[in-house]
Amino acid sequence: MRPYQVATAAAIALIAAVAMFDSRAAFSPSAGTAPGDVGARWYPFWAATIMGTAAVVVAYRALTTPQAAEGVFEGSRSLFAVLKLMLPMLAYAVLIGGVGFRTTDFTYRIVPPFGFYLATALYMGLFAWWLGRYKVWWVAAIAVAFPIVIFAVFEIGFRVSLPKSFLFSSGLLPF
């Protein structure tokens, strides 16, 4: 547990250091708009200082206090259980908006935007097939039914417009 505790505290301390650097103008004589005002940078500077100091103390305690020899995960099974959920979730979030980059003249698309509904169909279908081990028609039913119900509730019922796919812009799908 110790290395993980220290690494976490170090990451927090690093964020604090970056924030302190960004707020280094806290002590500029021109800070503040009125007599007595400390300016915009003072508060984040001290919040970051407190955060960094607390993280350093946590790291020091983790290094000096005896710790149980337990790992972070109770075996590889629990680690894989988390990764099985985490990785598809990250892929799902990326698929909704697609992957690309923009120059001053062009936008290059590596993965086209699947939009919310297509990405949801793939995501729910993947779980049903992979973790649920359902038969193929059940997987298809889940992948189709969930986006349609969500479309009816949110898009029609609550009038919430969710991101649409590249097939929507070409007129092939209503979402």
Place this chain on the structure above:
Amino acid sequence: MEVFGQLAGGFATALQPINMAMLFIAVVLGLVIGVLPGLGGTSGVAILLPITVFIAHGSLPGSDATTAIIFLAGIYWGALFGGVITSILFNIPGEPWAVVLLFDGFPLAKRLGKPGLALASSFVSSFLGALVSTILFTFFALPIALKALEFGPAELFAVFVLSFATLIGLGAEAPMKSLAMLALGLLLAAVGFDTITGEQRLNFGQISLLSGISFVPVTIGLFGIGEILASAEEQGIGFVENISARLGLRDVFEAVRELRKRLRLVLSNAIIGFFFGVLPGHGATAASFLGYGLARQYSKNKENFGKGEISGIMGPQAAADSAGVASLVPMITLGIPGSPTSAVIMAGLFIWGLQPGPVLFIQHPDFVWGLIASIYLGHLLTFILCLLAVPLLAMIMRVPYAIITPFIVVISIIGSYSLNNSMLDVFITVIFGVIGYWLRKMKYPLAPLVVALVLGDSTERELRKALIAGHGSPLYFFNSGLSTVILVLAIVLVLIPLIRTIRARRRGAVAAAGAGSAAHP
């Protein structure tokens, strides 16, 4: 007696068909959220918060901000009750405040073969605890709010500092970790334009960060996605004990008879739970453990605890539900959230265009008293639904993991996107989900982070207003007797963990010396 007139007006508001319909839906959703082990009350409220924007802006016929708060609070009441069902029947706490029911609730259901009595005991004591707390809420809220109206920037800043000190001094986790999370929350709240000077800060040149980091996607990530990841890990390890239950009238009557024997315990725990719940950052979970400790301490049957003792169910339940209700008191009266859930509800008020705090009582009395009346109605409704629908609710646990888990992720993504139609918010949710999961594993408390994120702007504003008023002198905070007392109290609270550590070290040194002299007489 002004209170009774206003409460009657509140009931007139809460009893409107749209409000009752939304309360019913919210309570059912809350019960379902409470039963699902991967989803807590806080995350349920956070995920559904964006929907309330449409409710508050009249997307439904007759709905307004009062309907929205009744809806959000209703989810919380449902979750408060629903979390216990899985603790008692499946040995899996649906909510953190239901963990304590594993000690006596599950043994009463399994070893002693009385699941109906265990559930009924929990529901009647929860209902009574919540009722006591709501009555105290009704009579305490207005005087506190009227007093708070007299507060200037120094007093307001002192109250914020006190709430932060409570999170550090009385928190269950290491105080330095609480402090780091608190400061992180303050820092995240400072991202974007400074509201006083209009200067950009901590956005690192990113235009999308100029409007700041929105509270909702962070909270949905920390609590919604974070909890789902944590429960995925448990699914990888655990197994499910399962007892089927049907709740009959006989169980309810027996529970009422048992309640009458323990009326003093339940009432005193409800009152203690109320005052504990008012303290920022604690809420129902800490109160449930306190309630269990008190029930055991003053019981004549201490040896029965852990084996299915009914006092071990009724004591913590009365305290937990009472604290859950009480956590809304500082949010409504002072604009300070008493728990992470009330922090989310408070964020809702901001989004609907309302300013939580004492001014609410003056500007929007219908809203405040409608909410208070809905707490009475919400708990009555929850109680009745629980008695009627336990077998149905227990069936929710049988919805396959491969469907319910991705569905919660999908709903979380909708919630984070729909507030600002922003993909950045979706990424913030996912990233904070992973961060929240990891922080939980490393035993960093998330309540200080969430409370500080909500209060960060107000704290900075009052601090700077006070400093401007005092021409830059920090002594301005000690000009008022009230702010001095509050700040001294805050310092004492922060020192509590230090005093505890010193005393523990001394005890350790004395014990070591004793052991040494025994070994070498």
